[in-house]
Amino acid sequence: MKSQSFKNHTRSVPLFHYFLVPLCFITFIFAVSNAIFDALRGESLFTSILLISIALIVTITVFFLRSFVCKVQDRAIRAEESLRHFTLTGTLPDPRLSIKQIVALRFASDEEFPSLCNKAIQKNMSPNEIKQSIQSWKADHDRV
Incomplete structure (x- = not known):
């Protein structure tokens, strides 16, 4: 692919x-x-x-x-990304993250995911801004 x-x-x-x-x-x-x-x-x-x-x-x-x-x-992605956040950080993601932000964050690699979550909250980043700031892209070929 x-x-x-x-x-x-x-x-x-x-x-x-x-x-x-x-x-x-x-x-x-x-x-x-x-x-x-x-x-x-x-x-x-x-x-x-x-x-x-x-x-x-x-x-x-x-x-x-x-x-x-x-x-x-969106619900499936939220559950997957919550599990990923918990696995990587030992904490649940901040509830201030909107579903649109979480959907955008799914493209971030594991290395940059936690810091990008924090940055998205602090700067109230839009989904497009989140996706554009990703350095190491993690592909998602399943969502249509």
């Missing part, structure tokens, strides 16, 4: 990000357009409203599913 760094750590799933999400929006737009044309022609709006409802349900479901998956991954 290719070595990971700040520049190439983001991942996308082409079928989801470039096909399914746009298709949801396109379907919703066409359903609304169909309803407008039916209304202008004086036709029944029952089918059009049904299509809009289905398109809206599918679109919202896709976004909620993505959100739920990310929350589960």
Whole structure:
């Protein structure tokens, strides 16, 4: 697998990000357009409203599913990084670390992880700042 760094750590799933999400929006737009044309022609709006409802349900479901998956991954990462912090330092991580900071800290090597945790708290670093300050990158190929 290719070595990971700040520049190439983001991942996308082409079928989801470039096909399914746009298709949801396109379907919703066409359903609304169909309803407008039916209304202008004086036709029944029952089918059009049904299509809009289905398109809206599918679109919202896709976004909620993505959100739920990310929350589960965040919880798993928090547990893993808490264990790593305890293993390396003998203490639990500072509760002031936000989940976004913890998710960013997972890329830090064991050598710089404890000090970077402290620095993130003291300077209230953003996830991007944390990732950019990592000297020895620890790859995570599992999160999407």
